[in-house]
Amino acid sequence: MKLFSYILVITLPLMCSSPSSKNYNYNEGAMDTEVVIEESSSINGLVSVPAEAKPQKIIKTSYLKFETQDLEKSYSAIISAVKTNNGFVQDDNSNKSYNTITRHLVIRIPTSNFQTAIDAISENVSYFDSKRISAKDVTEEFIDLEARLKAKQTLEKRYLELLNKAKNVKEILEIERELSNIREEIEAKQGRLKYLQDKVSLSTINIEFYKLTSEAPVTTSYGTKMWNAVKGGFNGISVFFLGILYVWPLIVIAGIAIFLLRRWIKKSKK
Structure with missing residues (x-):
């Protein structure tokens, strides 16, 4: 009970000074004193924010x-x-x-x-x-x-x-x-x-x-990017034709074979 009295003495001024200050609840049990301090939901109760x-x-x-x-x-x-x-x-x-x-x-x-x-x-x-x-x-x-x-x-x-x-x-x-x-x-x-x-x-x-x-x-710049893309397209075409030149023997052989096949088909029809 003495502790309870001390608590009241310490906190009573705070409880009475402002209605928005923190709330303090003290519950005295059957055997011992239980101290519970509850913080108000409003922070401004304890610390006021300067107006400036x-x-x-x-x-x-x-x-x-x-x-x-x-x-x-x-x-x-x-x-x-x-x-x-x-x-x-x-x-x-x-x-x-x-x-x-x-x-x-x-x-x-x-x-x-x-x-x-x-x-x-x-x-x-x-x-x-x-x-x-x-x-x-x-x-x-x-x-x-x-x-x-x-x-x-x-x-x-x-x-x-x-x-x-x-x-x-x-x-x-x-x-x-x-x-x-x-x-x-x-x-x-x-x-x-x-x-x-x-x-x-x-x-x-x-x-x-x-x-x-x-x-x-x-x-x-964006214009340079477009020009590089155009040049890249021309490079792709060049690579394509160069690839064809590498396989020219096969193209010639295929052409001769097609020519001979067409002549044979014509003779067969006659």
Whole structure:
């Protein structure tokens, strides 16, 4: 019963201060005092979100894909643009198919230098196969997470106060179990906030550039692609006629055989 009295003394001001604050229910059992703290469904009861507007939290990403004649030259130009804009390479990998060598880079750039870096990289590219830039506003999620985190931290402090007042093993175990759950939620929200802050402060640029290893020239525009297709058709016709020349003896023999067969058929009819 003493613990019950301490709880009322600690929490009564909080219960009376605001109707939207967290609700605390205490149930006294036949033998022991069971302490139960219930969190209100409204986060604003414990932590009020400031009315003033906060700066926007924007996650910026970009995907660039282009063809090049010199992989190393393109790589050096990209790295130069990245260093100039205080960025770094987070991932770098390359692969080779039957006629293409491809290199893929994941670049992290301070958000303030995001567009400048893209412009610097684009200066050395005559044609992009693909170029996408996107921005995601996570301001609302950021504010909500901060509010919920503060609410959980306040709730944790109150449980710690109750833990100091606990007088028996049952009360201690009950409170420690709740504390464990609250701390897991706090860590999860802190991790999510850290992830979002990283994405907001450092934008991501995915760059994929490749080189054709066949004899076909590098495609720099759609018109060039069409011209290459026409030339490929003429090459196919040339290969066809060259193939015919390789089998000319068979064609001659077949022609003679057909001629003799037709003469024999005519004589047979007479």
